[in-house]
Amino acid sequence: MKKLLSTLCTTALLFSAVVGCSSSQDTSNANPQQGGASGSKSESDYKPEPSNIILASGPIGGGWYASAAAISEVLMREIPGLNVTVTEGGGVANIKDVSSGAAQIGYTFSDTFNDAVNGNGDFNGSAADNISGLSTLYQSFYQVIALEDNSKFQTLGDLKNGANILPGKKTFSGQVFTSNLLEKYYGTTYQQIEENGGKISLTGYSEMTDLLKDGHADVAMAMTDAPSSFIMELNAMKKVRFLEVDPETAKKVEESNPGYVAAQLPANTYDGQTEPVNTIGSYTVMMLSNDIPAELAERIAKAIVENKDELAQSQPSLSFVDKSTLKDGFKGAPVHPGVEAYLQ
Known part of the structure; x- marks a missing residue:
């Protein structure tokens, strides 16, 4: 009898040990350590570095800032x-700020970014390295407006005859584009x-x-x-009309920089604008400092793409954001290694 009890106890202990090991193993398999964006550490352990980031955008009242x-x-x-702290800026200024470390993320246009990394245009001889x-956000359009009740200037070529024009702040990509467009393709300068x-x-x-109104x-x-x-806002107060970039000129501009595309502003984009408008398109893109670690860059790209529906509710143009279009605005230009890792 004693021998039988001893055998039963031994068997019970062995069974408990097996079950215990099995349970431990099952628990481990059911709850693996969740890595960061690249699976290197748990989400709770991950600490972003740097933890404070400046995001250089555009002027208050514009789409970039919103x-x-x-x-x-x-x-x-x-x-x-x-x-993340959002600051005002412009397409050219933001490149300089991100490149110098004054900001870590910035908005610009695909054409401006291409010029910057290749040392062309305003960055001739001083490429931003x-x-x-980071991400292609949406397509932007070069929009030239006047009031319907001001008929003095009908084409971009007419501006040389003494127009009062508002091309944007000095550091705005649109201002730089306007200056180059008028000089290279319409035979006039600001002077x-x-x-x-x-x-x-x-x-x-x-x-x-205010000045137009x-x-x-x-x-x-x-x-x-x-x-x-x-x-x-202006169109709601006084009806606006659009000056076109003629298709022949648009094609030449497109050929000058892979960041440009001959485009049409769709009809009915604005109230009363019933016809499409021939113009130039570019992509609004986000860039990163190369000093941002790959894992943080990967997490940033992932967060933007996976929350695109929420972002589009606050800014409809962000509905363009998608994993498949993330690199569309960076033809001939580098993408951060962390973004490349996210896309793989």
């Missing part, structure tokens, strides 16, 4: 410990326009609205999303 504010909220929620692509009695005012979007300017230009909030 979408950057929405993206910053998503990033801070999806990457605990990350603090510390920036990489010649002013010599013929015109005026060049380098202002932001809110000032553009009050009759102190003839034409305003912006490379921006469509519809643009400042154009919608």
Whole structure:
């Protein structure tokens, strides 16, 4: 009897040991360590570095600032410990800020980014070598507007006859584009326009609205999303009309830089605009400092793409964001290694 009890106890102990080991193994398999974006560490252990990031966007009242504010909220929620501060800026200024370390993420246009990394255009001889692509956000359009009740200037070629124009602030990509477009393709310069009695005012979007509305300017230009909030605001007060970039010129511009595309602003983008408008398109893109670690870059790209529906609710143009289009705005230009890792 004692021998039988001893045998039963031994068997019970062995069974408990087997079950215990099995349970431990099952628990381990059911709850593996969840890596970060690249599976290297648990989500709870991950600490973003740097933890404080400046996101350089555009002027208040424009699409860049609004979408950057929405993206910053998503990033801070999806990457605990990350603090994102949105600042105003412009396409050219943002490249300089991100390249120098004054900002870590920035908005610009695909054409401006291409010029910067290849040392062309305004970056001739001084290529920006510390920036990489993060995300293509949406297509932007070069929009040239005047009021319907101001018929003095009907084409871009007419501006040389002394127009009062508002091409944007000095550091805006749209201003740089306007200057180059007029000189290279329409045979005039800012200086010649002013010599013929015109005026060049380098202002932001809110000032553009006031100056056009009050009759102190003839034409305003912006490379921006469509519809643009400042154009919608002006159009609600006084009807606007659009000056076109003729298709032949648009094709030449497209061939000059892979970041440009001959495009049409779709009909009915704005109230009363019943016909498409021939123009130039570019992509609004986000760039990263090369000093941002690959894992953080990967997490940022992932957060933007996987929350695109939420972002589009606050800024409809962000509905373009998708994993499949993330690199569309970076033809001939580098994308951050962390973004490449996310895309694999």
